[in-house]
Amino acid sequence: MSTNQDLKKIKAQLTERRNELEEHLHKLSTEKVSDDQVQDPGDQALTATMESLRSSLQDTELQEYKRIKQALSKIEDGTYGICIDCDSDISEKRLKWYPNAARCLGCQETFEDKG
Numbered sequence: 001m002s003t004n005q006d007l008k009k010i011k012a013q014l015t016e017r018r019n020e021l022e023e024h025l026h027k028l029s030t031e032k033v034s035d036d037q038v039q040d041p042g043d044q045a046l047t048a049t050m051e052s053l054r055s056s057l058q059d060t061e062l063q064e065y066k067r068i069k070q071a072l073s074k075i076e077d078g079t080y081g082i083c084i085d086c087d088s089d090i091s092e093k094r095l096k097w098y099p100n101a102a103r104c105l106g107c108q109e110t111f112e113d114k115g
C-alpha cells in the first residue's frame, strides 16, 4: 500500500492516539464522583447525567482504542493495509477513516452483502 516511510508515520500517529486514549480511559475509570457528601436532588440528577455521559464516552473511546491496537499489531506483523480476502492493497483514503480495515472496499461490500 505504501512505503515504509508512510507506514512509520501511520504507526507513530496510531501510537500517539493510543497513548492519549489509554491515559484518558485510565482517568475515566479511576475518577470517581464523590459520594462522601450529602447531595441535594439537583446535584444527584447532575451526577447521574455526568455518569451516563462519561460511560458512553468511555465506550466510544474503548472501541477506538481496540481498533487502534488491532491496527498496530497488523503493522507489526506486516499485514497492515492488505485485504484479507483478495490480498490487494487497501486504499490510503479508506485506511485513514478505518485504520484497522481488514478488507478493501469491494471485498467489504461483498462481505456485508452476505450478511
Ligand SMILES: [Zn+2]
Binding pocket: 083, 084, 085, 086, 087, 088, 103, 104, 105, 106, 107, 108
Ligand atoms: Zn479485497
